[in-house]
Amino acid sequence: MSVGGLILLPARHVQVVPTTCELAAFRGDDAPALVDASLSCTMCLSGAVEWSLVADVWEAEVECRCHSCGYGRTVWVTGEQALRLALHPHAVQ
Numbered sequence: 394m395s396v397g398g399l400i401l402l403p404a405r406h407v408q409v410v411p412t413t414c415e416l417a418a419f420r421g422d423d424a425p426a427l428v429d430a431s432l433s434c435t436m437c438l439s440g441a442v443e444w445s446l447v448a449d450v451w452e453a454e455v456e457c458r459c460h461s462c463g464y465g466r467t468v469w470v471t472g473e474q475a476l477r478l479a480l481h482p483h484a485v486q
């Protein structure tokens with residue numbers, strides 16, 4: 394007999410990475426439309442997403458917030474992608 398419920402793991406096994414994290418799908422030399430598409434909302438598929446690049450020496454991430462449904466998520470980017478975003482003006486209003 395199986396009983397559904399929470400499975401409690403020791404603290405050292407708990408991942409602190411939010412489940413909404415994902416890896417950006419565009420390449421450093423992709424067209425702006427593809428960059429925008431990769432950052433568009435995964436909930437309602439709206440392209441009206443406000444994003445901001447957060448980068449430091451070791452890693453970079455993009456904080457995305459959908460204007461249509463309010464869904465927020467974090468997208469991890471590589472150094473090349475971060476550079477691409479830094480050069481890419483906010484095309485989405």
Ligand SMILES: [Zn+2]
Pocket residue numbers: 434435436437438439459460461462463464
């Ligand atoms: Zn949305």
